[in-house]
Amino acid sequence: MTTKNLPWVIKYRPRRIDEVVDQEQAKEKFLPWLRRWLQGRPPEKKAALFYGPAGVGKTSLVEAAAHEYGLEIIEMNASDFRRREDIERIAKIAATQYSLFGRKRIILLDEVDGISGTADKGGLDAILDLINATRHPIVMTANDPWDQKLRPLREAALMIPFNRLSERYVVQALKRICLAEKIECEDAALKLIAQRSEGDLRSAINDLQAIAEGYGRVTVDIVKGVLASRDRQYSPWEMLRHLFMAKYAWQAKRAVTHADLDYTTMLQWINENIAVQYSDPEDIWRAHESLARADIFMGRIMRSQSWDLLSYVFDLAGPGVALARKKSKFKWAKYQFPQKILLLARTKETREIRDAIAEVIAKRLHVSRARAKSEVLPLLSVIFRERPDYAARLAIGYNLTDGMVKYLAGPMYNQVKEHINMLLLRLEKPSTVTTITPASSATGTQKQTAVSTGARASSSSASTSRRRASTGRRSSSRRRRKGGGTQTTLPI
Numbered sequence: 271m272t273t274k275n276l277p278w279v280i281k282y283r284p285r286r287i288d289e290v291v292d293q294e295q296a297k298e299k300f301l302p303w304l305r306r307w308l309q310g311r312p313p314e315k316k317a318a319l320f321y322g323p324a325g326v327g328k329t330s331l332v333e334a335a336a337h338e339y340g341l342e343i344i345e346m347n348a349s350d351f352r353r354r355e356d357i358e359r360i361a362k363i364a365a366t367q368y369s370l371f372g373r374k375r376i377i378l379l380d381e382v383d384g385i386s387g388t389a390d391k392g393g394l395d396a397i398l399d400l401i402n403a404t405r406h407p408i409v410m411t412a413n414d415p416w417d418q419k420l421r422p423l424r425e426a427a428l429m430i431p432f433n434r435l436s437e438r439y440v441v442q443a444l445k446r447i448c449l450a451e452k453i454e455c456e457d458a459a460l461k462l463i464a465q466r467s468e469g470d471l472r473s474a475i476n477d478l479q480a481i482a483e484g485y486g487r488v489t490v491d492i493v494k495g496v497l498a499s500r501d502r503q504y505s506p507w508e509m510l511r512h513l514f515m516a517k518y519a520w521q522a523k524r525a526v527t528h529a530d531l532d533y534t535t536m537l538q539w540i541n542e543n544i545a546v547q548y549s550d551p552e553d554i555w556r557a558h559e560s561l562a563r564a565d566i567f568m569g570r571i572m573r574s575q576s577w578d579l580l581s582y583v584f585d586l587a588g589p590g591v592a593l594a595r596k597k598s599k600f601k602w603a604k605y606q607f608p609q610k611i612l613l614l615a616r617t618k619e620t621r622e623i624r625d626a627i628a629e630v631i632a633k634r635l636h637v638s639r640a641r642a643k644s645e646v647l648p649l650l651s652v653i654f655r656e657r658p659d660y661a662a663r664l665a666i667g668y669n670l671t672d673g674m675v676k677y678l679a680g681p682m683y684n685q686v687k688e689h690i691n692m693l694l695l696r697l698e699k700p701s702t703v704t705t706i707t708p709a710s711s712a713t714g715t716q717k718q719t720a721v722s723t724g725a726r727a728s729s730s731s732a733s734t735s736r737r738r739a740s741t742g743r744r745s746s747s748r749r750r751r752k753g754g755g756t757q758t759t760l761p762i
């Protein structure tokens with residue numbers, strides 16, 4: 271992926287310790303502890319536990335320090351703590367002094383508060399064993415380290431608190447990104463984003479990128495509009511973005527419960543965008559598995575009206591899909607409109623055109639609309655595809671709209687249109703210009719065009735075009751005699 275497509279939280283993450291802003295107290299505790307490791311004098315507490323709200327620089331500080339001191343990062347997160355072989359793999363690494371290339375290491379155990387209840391007791395014990403045996407610094411991160419079950423970890427680690435960033439620093443960070451991306455950003459707009467983020471720089475940067483990419487600039491009005499709409503409901507695109515970016519189950523659940531879509535359509539949107547967002551086949555498989563279960567519950571709800579099952583749909587379609595991502599790196603994906611919905615829309619459009627053609631035929635041939643549709647329309651379609659010259663006469667004679675001609679002629683549309691134009695030119699005075707003009711009412715809801723000639727034709731209204739269709743040869747020839755020459759209707 272080029273840096274152009276990278277999420278800005280990744281593109282602009284700190285590379286140096288001094289780029290991690292507004293966390294001076296944390297640095298004051300962490301850096302001396304780390305330096306002792308690097309000087310070969312491991313501190314008494316072999317692990318540090320970074321704790322505090324999301325998006326304030328806990329992981330960034332580890333990464334920046336590793337970069338600055340040339341350390342190799344070995345990283346694990348909560349979902350790996352359950353797999354014995356993963357813990358053993360990391361334990362082996364922790365027990366060796368140097369990496370293959372002679373670099374020192376730092377072990378990062380992200381989100382240790384994700385270890386839940388007794389189910390992960392084995393994982394917790396394995397981490398404690400790791401801390402005892404390690405020959406490398408271990409940094410753990412957590413948002414909420416105060417759970418009773420994490421007590422042994424708290425006791426084994428140097429506790430390092432992280433605070434929410436102050437508004438001033440968030441605004442500064444956003445401004446730097448605006449400059450680098452050459453985006454017009456109003457200071458007051460950045461302030462609004464910062465206030466809204468409540469000290470979570472990750473969420474502020476994500477908001478900035480979404481607004482800048484969506485609107486091309488960041489102004490107070492735009493930010494106000496976007497933030498207000500967010501309090502209401504998520505558009506399908508916002509829902510997907512929040513869902514796939516969710517780090518915690520509650521974020522993913524919020525994305526699906528706030529989607530401004532009916533539940534079945536929402537599942538469709540997620541279904542068709544999983545593979546757009548995830549790249550690892552196993553992640554994709556897991557996400558679809560969870561979504562399929564959500565769909566089964568949805569089916570049950572529709573059949574039995576048991577709406578109490580809805581929370582299972584939300585859990586499986588939200589956290590189930592979001593937390594299925596284990597290996598795929600986050601990327602800034604362009605979500606697509608579900609093809610299934612597009613196809614349904616197209617079918618509706620086609621149905622409307624067929625009805626309109628049937629109406630024209632029924633009036634002309636004095637047959638029912640049903641008969642026109644089942645018996646005449648297929649025949650007409652064959653003629654339009656086989657005999658463009660004759661089709662042109664029919665189109666003009668029946669006063670068919672451009673949409674109708676397109677539907678009947680299919681791939682032969684251009685040929686039929688050519689014949690229509692030639693015919694119209696022959697019928698009119700040589701100086702007349704041939705145009706395809708709007709006749710918006712011909713099929714009710716659709717915007718269509720009727721086949722006509724002459725400069726004034728564009729002003730012809732729907733009712734006159736219908737009248738012309740029924741009065742046929744006499745009215746058109748009368749108009750030609752009068753010298754108006756705006757609409758030609760051919761007999762068949």
Ligand SMILES: Nc1ncnc2c1ncn2[C@@H]1O[C@H](COP(=O)(O)OP(=O)(O)OP(=O)(O)O)[C@@H](O)[C@H]1O
Nearest residue numbers: 279282283290291324325326327328329330471472
């Ligand atoms: N103090 C900071 N200084 C500079 N950038 C920051 C800071 N905090 C957050 N960021 C930006 O936000 C992104 C996310 O930060 P980071 O992953 O370090 O948060 P975190 O505190 O580890 O959050 P979580 O608890 O959710 O893991 C970073 O990539 C960086 O762009």
